[in-house]
Amino acid sequence: MYKLLIVEDEMNIANTLKNHFEKYNYDCHIVEDFERVLDTFQEFQPHLVIMDINLPAFDGYYWSRKIRQVSNCPITILSARMSELDQVYGIENGADDFITKPFLMDVVLAKVNGQIRRVYGEYAQDLNNRTLKKGNTTLNLDTFRLFTHEQETTLTIKELQLSSVLFEALPNVVTRQQLLAAIWDDETFVEENTLTVNIVRLRKKLEAIQSSLEITTIRGIGYQLTEKSL
Structure with a gap:
């Protein structure tokens, strides 16, 4: 079972993502303490991170950078801030993919499934x-x-x-x-x-x-x- 870490402070969005991915046999964990995102990442050891940008304390760029220092785990940015500059800055800080809010769950699922297959699944061999x-x-x-x-x-x-x-x-x-x-x-x-x-x-x-x-x-x-x- 693949594990997803959801770093999203809007709990309705976080729970919607969690409930949807669990239907497809993903093990999902929602970050609760936004000052301990890296600690939670290291404790949970996910296969992929869905990361919002606008977060309490430190933004998603900061946490993407911190995660990238210890892991090559795929990071998918989820944010309404998706100008060209936001995308460049996201990649500069370690993100692998982008999803723009508002989003379709089928698009999120397809992107995550594709990342998982590329990195861990049949295409990774x-x-x-x-x-x-x-x-x-x-x-x-x-x-x-x-x-x-x-x-x-x-x-x-x-x-x-x-x-x-x-x-x-x-x-x-x-x-x-x-x-x-x-x-x-x-x-x-x-x-x-x-x-x-x-x-x-x-x-x-x-x-x-x-x-x-x-x-x-x-x-x-x-x-x-x-x-x-x-």
């Missing part, structure tokens, strides 16, 4: 026990690490999945549709800017570790991972 190396850069699919001889960084789940697709396709171009289909179970439910902001974050991490690789935007088509010219 291809990520086991593999290391990919291109140029001076190695991608470890078990530890979520991207590294060179100089430096290393830890990836979020979406960054790991994007990296895997781009590494395996190098030097071929990967279309936006191919990336959406590979990374999100149903691209119909993906916010328009989610892929773009994940690509931007991954580019920054490649630069930070002095990678010889770079992600090039192929206008109107998609993205290409290439080695920089010396």
Whole structure:
């Protein structure tokens, strides 16, 4: 049974989510003390976190960042604040996906099911026990690490999945549709800017570790991972 941690201070929404997911055999826990979100996370050990942004004490960005320091557990942001800047900031703080309020329960269920399948279910088996190396850069699919001889960084789940697709396709171009289909179970439910902001974050991490690789935007088509010219 997969476990969901619901971090939502509007109790009617939290209980609606809990009741709905329990119908589909999820074990759900609602955070009650919003000053102990990380403690609750570590005690409950969920497979996925549904995180609101506007919370008492500290906001959801803060808690996403804290969780990401100790775990690669998927974090899905649930908020009415879903401008492009909010999405960028959410990803910068460790979020993997976004759901905008007001929402349809079928959309929330589809997104969570897709995340669970990608990370833990039948689609996760291809990520086991593999290391990919291109140029001076190695991608470890078990530890979520991207590294060179100089430096290393830890990836979020979406960054790991994007990296895997781009590494395996190098030097071929990967279309936006191919990336959406590979990374999100149903691209119909993906916010328009989610892929773009994940690509931007991954580019920054490649630069930070002095990678010889770079992600090039192929206008109107998609993205290409290439080695920089010396």
